[in-house]
Amino acid sequence: MGNQEFPKKSPPEVQLFTDGACRGNPGPGGWAYILRHPASGREKEGSGGAALTTNNQMELTAVIEGLKALKAFSAVEVITDSTYVAKGSQEWLPGWKARGWKRKEGKQLKPVKNVEYWQELDKLLADHQVHFTVVKGHSGHAENERCDELAVAAALEYQLES
Template identity: 65%
Template sequence: MPESSSGPEVLLFTDGACGGNPGPGGWAYILKHPKSGTVKENSGFEAETTNNRMELMAVIQGLTALTRPDVFVEVLTDSEYVRKGLEEWMAGWKKNGWKRKEKGKLAPLKNDDLWKQLDVLKAQHPHMKLTRVAGHSGHPENDRCDELAVAAYRER
């Protein structure tokens, strides 16, 4: 892993928001390159979606925006769903044909289309660290992503 003592090469802050669940939703990310000071923000909108889908979409869009697959990226999210999905649950879902265990049986996986996209992106960006940040707690980049995501669905 190209991890150095100075930390990740790129920081990816993400957030999703929904006006109702389901309802109109927005996603947002901030990419920061600490060494150069470069910052890139982006956001988007879906008319009828869920908060979890927007959380996933924020990570997908942010990873897609990276220009180098070998970069050490730290993904900072306030979503345990995203973090645990990528770190703990995805391997089992894949093994079970993208299904999850429910009451001893295999059941359809919600948002499997987005999880499959994240699986491809995770393979393309193998040097990834996931960090959960507390949402709505004064974390500047997380708060900014929330602001962008909410604006994305409210302005449509």
């Protein structure tokens, strides 16, 4: 009786739609996410920005903030229009870590750009079962368009403050 194995409960499946925007690069920027639990239909939106940032930093921040919003271990599909974030997370990250957060540039090793963002994202990726889907930006994808709208609005708030 004591050795019976019970089936493991699979983690909740969620979709995380993300986008980042920048008014100038660098310049005032914004990020946004939509977190959706398809089984219940529940959604949560989040957005914010920074006065002086880059588009890549805002794309990374959108995923970071979306993953931070999760309360428990989850199976997450990140839907983004950022090939930089998707490839970095799925392909480049293991090599960067193995080389002490350095990237290959020709025969030289150079520091990874936006390393503090990548290190934070790396920790969050380890807390969940994550895969990425890249969509074409500004192509009528409803959630991507909504994230873009929220991210641009956040960037404009910071642009107006400066």
